[in-house]
Amino acid sequence: MKFLVYSQINKSDVGAKLGRPEYSYYFVLEPFLPVLAKLGEVIVIHHPETEVDTLFDEYTQAGERCIFICFSPPNKSIIGLRCPTVTVFAWEFDRLPNEVWDDDPRNDWSYVLRQQGRAITLSSDSARVVRDALGDTFDVMAIPVPVYDRFAPMLGDRSARSPTLATRRFTFAGVAFDSGYYEITIDSFSNNTPANRFGLPLWNGQTIELDFSIGHAGAGSLGGFYEAEPWGTWSKLEQPWLIMPVLLHGKFSLHLDAVGYGPNIGRSIQVIVGNDRQSLLLDNNTSTRELVFNVEEPQALIHLAGLDISAIPGAADPRTMGIGMRSLRIESIDMASASHASTPASALTLELKGVVYTSVLNPGDDRKNWIDMLKAFCWTFRDIEDATLVLKMTHHSLGAFLGVFHYHMLRIGPVKCRVVLLHGYLDSEQFQQLINVSTYYVNSSRCEGLCLPLMEFMSSGVPAVAPCNTAMADYVTEDSVFVVRSSREPGIWPHDPRTLLRTLRYRIDWSSLAEQFKHSYVVATSDPSRYRQMSAAASAVQRDFCSEAVVTNKLRQFFRCE
Amino acid sequence: MGLADYSYYFVMQRFLPVLRRIGLVHQVRDPQREIEPLKVALKRFNIKPLLLSFAPPHKTPVVDCPTFPVFAWEYSSIPTESWGDDESNNWQFALSRTQGAITHSEFAVTATRAAMGNDFPLCSLPAPVWDAHAAQTPASLSDAEWVLQFSGVVMDSHELGLQNTHDIANPSLTRHEQRVALRGVVYAAVFNPSDGRKNWHDTLWAFCWAFRDNPSVTLLIKAVYHDAQFACEMLLTEMKKLAPYKCRVVVIHGFLDDDTYQTMTNGVTYIVNSSYGEGQCLPLMEFMSAGKPALAPDHSAMADYLRPDNAFIVRSWPEWTHWPHDPRLLLRTFRHRLDWQSLFDAYLESYEVATTQPQRYLAMSQAANLALQAHCSQQVITDGLKKFLKQLGFSTTAGGILSRPLQIYVRIAGRQIRRRVRRRKKK
Numbered sequence: 001m002k003f004l005v006y007s008q009i010n011k012s013d014v015g016a017k018l019g020r021p022e023y024s025y026y027f028v029l030e031p032f033l034p035v036l037a038k039l040g041e042v043i044v045i046h047h048p049e050t051e052v053d054t055l056f057d058e059y060t061q062a063g064e065r066c067i068f069i070c071f072s073p074p075n076k077s078i079i080g081l082r083c084p085t086v087t088v089f090a091w092e093f094d095r096l097p098n099e100v101w102d103d104d105p106r107n108d109w110s111y112v113l114r115q116q117g118r119a120i121t122l123s124s125d126s127a128r129v130v131r132d133a134l135g136d137t138f139d140v141m142a143i144p145v146p147v148y149d150r151f152a153p154m155l156g157d158r159s160a161r162s163p164t165l166a167t168r169r170f171t172f173a174g175v176a177f178d179s180g181y182y183e184i185t186i187d188s189f190s191n192n193t194p195a196n197r198f199g200l201p202l203w204n205g206q207t208i209e210l211d212f213s214i215g216h217a218g219a220g221s222l223g224g225f226y227e228a229e230p231w232g233t234w235s236k237l238e239q240p241w242l243i244m245p246v247l248l249h250g251k252f253s254l255h256l257d258a259v260g261y262g263p264n265i266g267r268s269i270q271v272i273v274g275n276d277r278q279s280l281l282l283d284n285n286t287s288t289r290e291l292v293f294n295v296e297e298p299q300a301l302i303h304l305a306g307l308d309i310s311a312i313p314g315a316a317d318p319r320t321m322g323i324g325m326r327s328l329r330i331e332s333i334d335m336a337s338a339s340h341a342s343t344p345a346s347a348l349t350l351e352l353k354g355v356v357y358t359s360v361l362n363p364g365d366d367r368k369n370w371i372d373m374l375k376a377f378c379w380t381f382r383d384i385e386d387a388t389l390v391l392k393m394t395h396h397s398l399g400a401f402l403g404v405f406h407y408h409m410l411r412i413g414p415v416k417c418r419v420v421l422l423h424g425y426l427d428s429e430q431f432q433q434l435i436n437v438s439t440y441y442v443n444s445s446r447c448e449g450l451c452l453p454l455m456e457f458m459s460s461g462v463p464a465v466a467p468c469n470t471a472m473a474d475y476v477t478e479d480s481v482f483v484v485r486s487s488r489e490p491g492i493w494p495h496d497p498r499t500l501l502r503t504l505r506y507r508i509d510w511s512s513l514a515e516q517f518k519h520s521y522v523v524a525t526s527d528p529s530r531y532r533q534m535s536a537a538a539s540a541v542q543r544d545f546c547s548e549a550v551v552t553n554k555l556r557q558f559f560r561c562e
Numbered sequence: 563m564g565l566a567d568y569s570y571y572f573v574m575q576r577f578l579p580v581l582r583r584i585g586l587v588h589q590v591r592d593p594q595r596e597i598e599p600l601k602v603a604l605k606r607f608n609i610k611p612l613l614l615s616f617a618p619p620h621k622t623p624v625v626d627c628p629t630f631p632v633f634a635w636e637y638s639s640i641p642t643e644s645w646g647d648d649e650s651n652n653w654q655f656a657l658s659r660t661q662g663a664i665t666h667s668e669f670a671v672t673a674t675r676a677a678m679g680n681d682f683p684l685c686s687l688p689a690p691v692w693d694a695h696a697a698q699t700p701a702s703l704s705d706a707e708w709v710l711q712f713s714g715v716v717m718d719s720h721e722l723g724l725q726n727t728h729d730i731a732n733p734s735l736t737r738h739e740q741r742v743a744l745r746g747v748v749y750a751a752v753f754n755p756s757d758g759r760k761n762w763h764d765t766l767w768a769f770c771w772a773f774r775d776n777p778s779v780t781l782l783i784k785a786v787y788h789d790a791q792f793a794c795e796m797l798l799t800e801m802k803k804l805a806p807y808k809c810r811v812v813v814i815h816g817f818l819d820d821d822t823y824q825t826m827t828n829g830v831t832y833i834v835n836s837s838y839g840e841g842q843c844l845p846l847m848e849f850m851s852a853g854k855p856a857l858a859p860d861h862s863a864m865a866d867y868l869r870p871d872n873a874f875i876v877r878s879w880p881e882w883t884h885w886p887h888d889p890r891l892l893l894r895t896f897r898h899r900l901d902w903q904s905l906f907d908a909y910l911e912s913y914e915v916a917t918t919q920p921q922r923y924l925a926m927s928q929a930a931n932l933a934l935q936a937h938c939s940q941q942v943i944t945d946g947l948k949k950f951l952k953q954l955g956f957s958t959t960a961g962g963i964l965s966r967p968l969q970i971y972v973r974i975a976g977r978q979i980r981r982r983v984r985r986r987k988k989k
Contacts, residue, residue: 186643186892236890311646318646318889375893379882411884411893487877487903490767490804500728501767501803507902511879 001040001561002059004083005029006048007071027452028088028122029071031145035552036069039561048078056083067559069120074109075495077116085116088143090449091126092367092470094504096133097493110134120558122450123471141558144474145452146551148542151459154432160536161461163439163524165386167353170437174424175199176348177402184414189224189237189406191301195247198300199348199424203246205332210242212325217399221245223406226319232286232326233403234261234319236410238309242328245398247298248273251334254293254302257326259286262312264322269306274299286326292333350420354386355524357465357517358438360453362394363401366446367494370401372510373444374408374419380517381417387521388418389442392434398423435460439524444484444513446491447505448472459542463534465516469506475545480538482520485512569634572844573666574616576689577632580944581614584951593623601627612661612956618887619656619663620648628661628956632687634841635670636759636862638896640677641885651888654678662954664947666842667863685950688842688866690943692934695827697853697927703920707745708829714816715790716740719801719809725777728805735794742812744780747916749857749909750830752784752845753837755796759886764836764900766800766811772909773809779913780810782830784845790815827852831916836876836905838883838897840864851934855926857908861898867937872929874908877901 007029036042045051045068052068059066068083075097077087098110106112110133113119118139121127127142134140155161181193210218212233219228224240226233260267260282268279271291278291307322357377361368370391381387393401405421426434441457443466448454450471454464458480467486468476476483491505523530544550555561581587586609590596593613604611612628615621619640622631644652654677657663662683665671671686678684715735723730749769753760762783769781787793797813818826833849835858840846842863850856850872859878860868868875878898884891915922936942 186890311648313647318887320889375882379893411891413892487901488906489764489902490771498728499803500805507899509879509901510881510899 001559002055002064002066003036003040003042004045004048004052004055004066004068005033005036005042005071006045006052006068008076010044010046024090024452025071028090028145028450031147031150032071032088032551035146035548035555038552039555039559040065048081052078052085053082056081073495074112074119075104075106077106077112079106079112079115086118086120087113087116088120088122089126090122090471091129092447092449092505093491093493094129094488095502096129097496097502098133099502101496101498113138113140118558123448124474125470126449141554142474143551143554143558144546145450145455146546146548147452147455148459148545148547151432151435151456152539152543152547154435154460155539158461160532160539162535163355163528163531164437165354165439165525167351168437170350170352170433171347172199172350172422172424172426172430172434173347174422174426175398176350176423177405177421178350179409179419182409184409184412186413187237188239189410190239191223191241191243193300195298195300196346197348198247200245200247200300202298203244203248203250203332203335205250205335207332208244208246208328208330210328212327217397218327220397220399220401220403222325222403224410225325225403225407226321227407228403232258232324234321235304235307235323235325236320238305238307238322240304240307240322242302242304242325243300243398243402244302244330247300248293248302248330249295249298249335250332251292251294252330252332254278254291255288255329255331256280256291257286257288257328258282259324259326260284261321261324262315263308263310267306267308269304269323272303272305273301282323286324352388352390352437354388355439355521356388356390356437357440357442357520358390358392358434358457359442359444360392360394361445363391363404364395367448367505369444369446369508371404371408372508372513373442374405375412376444376510376513377442377517378412378415378417378419380514381521382415384521385416385418388420390420390422390434390438392422392426395423431456432460435462438462440465440482440520443467443472444508445472445506446486446508455542455546458538459546461535461539463520463531463538465513465520467506467508475541477537477541480534480541482516482523484516485509569841569844570616573632573634573689573842576691576694576844577614577616577943580690580940580947583940583944584948593625597625597627610956612951614664619653619660620650622650622656622660624659628954629659630662630664631657631660632664633670634666634863635673636837636839636841636897637883637885638669638673638880639894640673641888641894642677643892643894645888645890657682662950664950667840667866669862669865670841683950683954685946686866687943687946687950688847688863688938689844690938690940691844691847692851692937692939695824695848695851696935696939697828697851697931703831703916703923705746707743708825710742710744710814710818710822710826710829711740712814712816712818712822713737713739714814715794716742716815717794717798717801717811717813718742719805719807719811722801724801724805724811725808726806728802730802730805732798735791737790737816740814740816742814744782744812744829746778746780747832747913748780748782748830749832749834749912750782750784750826750845750849750854751834752786754786755793756787759839759897760837761900762836763800764902764905765834766797767804768836768902768905768909769834770804770807770809770811772906773913774807777808777810780812781834782826783811783813784818784826785813785815787815824852827854830854832857832912834858835864836900838881838899847934847938850930851938853927853931855912855923855930857905857912859898859900867933869929869933872926872933874912876908877904 007025009026056066068085070077071088096109098108124142127140130140183190212218214228221242224237226236264282265284270277274295276293309320309322377389441464447470465482467484486506486508488504489507490501492499616632619631640653642654650656666688751765773779785793833854833856839862856873859876880896881899882893883897
């Protein structure tokens with residue numbers, strides 16, 4: 001038996017394509033490989049249009065069964081091949097896309113699946129959705145990604161974890177934003193992170209360009225600003241700042257395309273990088289100014305000072321705008337004056353204590369609903385010091401979340417609990433470390449096709465705070481999870497450019513999420529035996545759902561192997 | 563229409579008959595100039611006036627006369643911080659300069675009391691709308707056609723072709739004489755589409771989703787906003803997103819005189835609300851007074867008059883948010899998010915009742931009428947106001963009352979221009 005397997009993103013480019021839509025399919029395919037290898041020979045395909053049928057003909061000649069398994073959404077799958085093809089896909093909505101747009105018949109998934117004759121989905125819920133579209137007798141099976149065995153060994157000889165509350169450490173080779181270093185008051189928002197605690201790489205001299213209009217990464221670099229608009233972003237506070245994707249150093253020119261507001265037109269403000277400060281005259285039209293800086297100690301932040309944000313009497317717009325940022329460009333003039341060798345950023349060590357809630361998500365994916373999670377966490381633990389929310393942001397760009405994070409932390413105001421954002425690729429050892437230091441996993445998604453991180457944490461005996469909708473209904477139980485209430489609401493198919501309301505997803509009950517944060521904290525800090533019960537239940541439910549043994553059996557059934 | 567202080571004008575209009583029962587009413591345009599001479603004149607008759615300011619607390623004029631703001635509020639806490647250069651943005655400060663306040667719900671009283679303490683004179687008096695709308699006869703379910711005639715703009719999903727496709731040509735939205743014929747089960751919703759607090763998307767989405775295959779049920783949306791084009795475009799964008807659907811969505815925009823408005827409250831079957839919070843919700847109160855059961859959440863002001871026997875109550879939950887006029891956007895209070903599924907279920911259940919359970923519908927209709935009478939009849943509000951003023955030492959038989967007319971701010975090219983509305987208008 002030959003299995004030809006394919007996913008659009010493969011091992012070599014997965015690091016660079018963090019957060020892109022097809023990104024997660026690699027993480028679906030990869031755990032299936034050893035399981036499929038038990039049932040036949042696995043060949044990884046890179047160019048399905050050319051390779052599959054050639055190999056199919058070859059193997060058929062030699063008397064071998066040959067199947068092509070395509071790990072992708074059906075609209076990106078291949079039809080018309082001689083080789084029998086099965087699409088393995090995740091789907092989190094209530095209705096299968098069955099309309100055609102952009103002249104691509106594959107946008108009607110029922111057409112693709114009918115051509116292929118059978119399908120594998122990752123959840124029972126999506127298998128039901130396929131049957132709703134294609135009839136009860138359509139050959140579709142729900143087969144989850146075999147996650148359990150890789151993560152269960154973390155439990156070791158124990159059958160359950162005890163709640164970890166003592167101080168522990170997590171080492172991470174990436175970038176971290178720790179609310180502990182931010183100082184937030186009603187009028188000010190400052191980031192006092194020492195440059196070497198960000199984990200940002202040292203600047204290699206490559207020109208930096210940031211665009212501050214909506215949808216662009218630059219808008220994510222701002223602190224003390226309003227939300228991005230189509231032309232750029234207005235500042236909100238008297239001393240706003242920008243965070244660079246690298247540590248600036250040496251002699252460089254900063255070109256700033258910005259405009260002044262109200263009394264700031266014709267006003268000279270200060271632009272500060274480390275010890276160097278330059279004056280900038282603001283105009284009433286956006287105009288580009290060039291400033292030259294000489295910075296010895298590497299710096300992550302650019303500060304602005306001297307804005308006049310006093311209210312304008314009778315102004316129609318009550319916001320406290322000072323400067324409007326359009327874009328920025330930084331060009332190196334002389335790196336030789338930097339006294340540091342160009343070394344990669346050293347790993348950061350985070351010290352964590354108390355109850356740690358962790359979530360791994362793509363902040364650019366609206367379905368993840370992480371702002372609700374952030375607000376519910378900060379509201380519940382506003383007076384509690386030993387509660388931490390760790391968000392591992394799976395996206396290639398800081399801009400996808402950092403500005404949004406700053407905007408909401410300013411609205412939330414000073415709280416005693418701690419929020420840490422992590423950015424960068426975690427290898428499997430670091431990922432296991434992250435699981436080890438966590439007390440709970442949190443999910444607040446509007447819908448899930450599967451949610452691998454939730455399954456991985458639960459397999460390791462970490463109980464969760466999560467809703468019980470869509471794919472999560474396959475494994476979220478009251479015994480193992482603090483279940484968050486959610487109820488249906490209309491939604492769009494995310495890849496549908498017409499943005500029509502064609503399906504249903506879920507609306508998370510925010511007060512239930514806050515309530516379950518509280519409940520889980522009480523259990524972790526005062527009811528360790530209940531925690532252990534939940535830990536054991538979490539692992540057991542994942543074993544029954546996605547162990548290699550269970551998944552192998554299902555595949556054997558589906559592919560009708562001996 | 564549809565501007566921030568717009569609804570204060572209508573609340574004041576509805577209070578005038580009650581105020582006139584209690585004492586002399588004089589509408590003041592410029593409190594700083596007019597009050598002193600009036601006080602002097604009234605003193606000769608031993609009359610002590612008081613000022614009712616129908617406006618939010620930060621806009622209360624500071625004059626040498628007992629002053630009571632009459633304000634609506636739909637959030638769990640009142641602003642207790644100031645911003646900009648205006649200390650009266652802090653309502654604790656603004657109210658401390660007054661002799662008490664009148665608001666329109668127990669929810670608002672609780673929020674205000676939390677900031678002002680138990681000794682601050684405060685009471686809830688909803689606008690006395692019941693009498694003008696009270697059903698003369700019990701509501702009956704009939705399939706007879708009824709007609710709305712007015713001058714304005716209409717969008718009808720059936721005429722636009724939304725039963726067949728989402729891809730329709732944009733209709734011309736010009737104002738002219740309209741004749742809208744309606745029949746069968748009709749759900750009404752009255753709101754300002756540019757007011758985010760109304761959460762009207764849920765009302766529309768749940769209707770179209772529930773009745774996608776039913777051509778004989780109608781959602782009648784009365785859009786309240788000064789710019790017909792803008793309002794209708796917002797609504798049309800949403801109407802298209804759900805198409806195709808067989809049910810009928812009719813949007814009307816334009817002035818309805820008293821008789822036409824009554825035709826509407828008499829003709830519809832149900833009134834729908836899906837907002838994040840209400841200071842009182844005049845449309846809901848008016849339609850329920852006319853004996854129309856509601857589909858609505860029972861939070862904020864609506865908790866005062868919605869009951870399972872007069873409404874299909876929709877589930878909601880609290881969510882952290884900012885005070886709507888706070889430009890700092892700081893999270894300081896709570897609003898209520900709707901459970902969409904619960905509204906969807908309410909549409910289906912209410913339709914079932916309207917088409918197959920006439921007795922239950924009749925009972926709900928009568929219950930709505932009675933509940934609103936107890937909540938906001940002129941008699942009840944008159945008694946309530948008399949009692950409140952008496953406790954504060956104002957004699958209401960010989961006393962005089964000054965009330966400040968609502969000033970409507972019209973924005974033209976960024977400047978604010980005050981214009982006083984002369985005619986008595988209904989929505």
